[in-house]
Amino acid sequence: MLVEPGGSGHTGCRLLLTGCVGPCQDMRPCPPSCSNGVSPLGVTGLLGSRTMNPLRRLLLPLLRVYYMGMRVALEQLLRRAFTLPDLPMQHGRVAIITGGSKGIGYCTALHLAKLGMHVIIAGNHESEGIDAVRQIQRCTQNTRVEFLCCDLTSMKSIRKFVQNFEAKNLDLHVLVNNAGVMLVSERRTQDGFEEHFGLNYLGHFLLTNLLLKYLKRSGACDNYARVVTVSSATHYVGELNFDDLQSSCCYSPHGAYAQSKLALVLFSYYLQNQLMTDGSHVTANVVDPGVVNTDLYMNVNWAGRIVKWLTAWLLFKTPEEGAATSIYASVSSDLEGVGGCYLYNGQKEKSADISYNEDFQKRLWTESSQMTGMPISA
Numbered sequence: 009m010l011v012e013p014g015g016s017g018h019t020g021c022r023l024l025l026t027g028c029v030g031p032c033q034d035m036r037p038c039p040p041s042c043s044n045g046v047s048p049l050g051v052t053g054l055l056g057s058r059t060m061n062p063l064r065r066l067l068l069p070l071l072r073v074y075y076m077g078m079r080v081a082l083e084q085l086l087r088r089a090f091t092l093p094d095l096p097m098q099h100g101r102v103a104i105i106t107g108g109s110k111g112i113g114y115c116t117a118l119h120l121a122k123l124g125m126h127v128i129i130a131g132n133h134e135s136e137g138i139d140a141v142r143q144i145q146r147c148t149q150n151t152r153v154e155f156l157c158c159d160l161t162s163m164k165s166i167r168k169f170v171q172n173f174e175a176k177n178l179d180l181h182v183l184v185n186n187a188g189v190m191l192v193s194e195r196r197t198q199d200g201f202e203e204h205f206g207l208n209y210l211g212h213f214l215l216t217n218l219l220l221k222y223l224k225r226s227g228a229c230d231n232y233a234r235v236v237t238v239s240s241a242t243h244y245v246g247e248l249n250f251d252d253l254q255s256s257c258c259y260s261p262h263g264a265y266a267q268s269k270l271a272l273v274l275f276s277y278y279l280q281n282q283l284m285t286d287g288s289h290v291t292a293n294v295v296d297p298g299v300v301n302t303d304l305y306m307n308v309n310w311a312g313r314i315v316k317w318l319t320a321w322l323l324f325k326t327p328e329e330g331a332a333t334s335i336y337a338s339v340s341s342d343l344e345g346v347g348g349c350y351l352y353n354g355q356k357e358k359s360a361d362i363s364y365n366e367d368f369q370k371r372l373w374t375e376s377s378q379m380t381g382m383p384i385s386a
């Protein structure tokens with residue numbers, strides 16, 4: 009059973025559920041009568057996150073994430089990867105791709121550059137970024153590919169990136185929120201947020217909000233601007249822990265990754281609703297690349313790495329295959345003016361039930377605005 013935010017529980021619970029914006033301070037247990045409990049998957053209240061024994065709090069997310077990964081990998085074995093249709097050339101259009109120096113992001117940047125787009129790779133390692141730019145320019149003969157520094161673990165760096173972008177006086181037609189980390193050990197971003205939540209989700213939340221005015225200015229009724237956000241099938245097993253979004257009470261790297269990917273889905277749907285309401289010519293979609301052979305798995309334990317090493321050639325997508333849905337969502341004319349979709353293998357799929365809950369979307373947006381210092385109705 010899902011519990012509405014600020015729902016029918018006792019007052020103490022309601023305060024805790026709405027109040028914990030930064031690292032969790034309040035460790036008061038809830039009375040057993042509290043009904044602001046847990047959904048099996050989805051939104052977790054106090055009963056779920058704090059009274060469950062710590063072993064289960066670590067083990068359950070781990071098992072769920074591995075289960076989901078294996079399920080998707082096996083499905084990939086049985087189903088051919090999505091191949092891109094012919095896509096329209098994109099001369100004169102501008103794209104920003106976070107984490108475009110390698111993996112799925114690099115393949116996305118390469119393909120968009122092949123279509124003639126002006127591509128800006130937003131990344132945190134300058135030398136890797138410049139290498140990627142040179143390689144893309146060499147492969148595509150497109151000289152309008154560049155690197156701009158943007159460390160998504162730092163709100164200061166994100167704001168500086170947007171200032172640098174502004175100084176270029178360019179339009180912006182596509183933003184691909186691609187960068188991410190997975191299963192990092194417990195650590196904080198420069199602004200004190202848990203790293204999966206802070207980088208994968210909040211960094212992109214802030215970046216998108218700061219870039220919205222350029223997207224809105226560049227979108228047209230016959231040629232919408234697009235926000236494409238890369239989530240993951242792990243969002244299906246994620247829980248949005250509203251009383252402890254920073255995973256301070258008990259840190260599970262698997263749970264934190266899945267939560268960040270679930271947050272991105274809610275964010276994308278809420279953004280789409282806002283864009284529609286204000287009549288902007290911008291769409292927001294979320295994509296799931298599948299299980300892809302990239303460096304994302306570098307923090308998996310040694311046993312997992314051996315399994316990956318043995319099976320990746322058979323079960324994993326290549327980075328090019330993994331990028332196909334991001335590219336499709338960025339430029340396909342099938343999706344002209346279409347937003348609010350969860351796309352997997354180039355098809356619209358249903359995301360986790362909880363991701364459609366507008367109260368949770370709004371609540372997450374409001375709390376994220378507070379955390380990043382954005383106006384709430386941005």
Ligand SMILES: NC(=O)c1ccc[n+]([C@@H]2O[C@H](COP(=O)([O-])OP(=O)(O)OC[C@H]3O[C@@H](n4cnc5c(N)ncnc54)[C@H](OP(=O)(O)O)[C@@H]3O)[C@@H](O)[C@H]2O)c1
Binds near residue numbers: 107
């Ligand atoms: N691979 C999969 O099976 C899979 C499955 C589902 C979803 N995804 C999602 O796909 C996206 C791309 O992942 P990938 O598989 O291509 O992994 P990857 O090869 O490790 O690429 C991740 C990218 O994110 C960048 N990044 C990391 N920290 C950053 C920071 N602080 N600021 C800016 N950029 C940063 C990395 O740059 P540096 O290396 O320079 O730090 C890198 O370019 C991620 O969002 C991931 O969650 C992947």
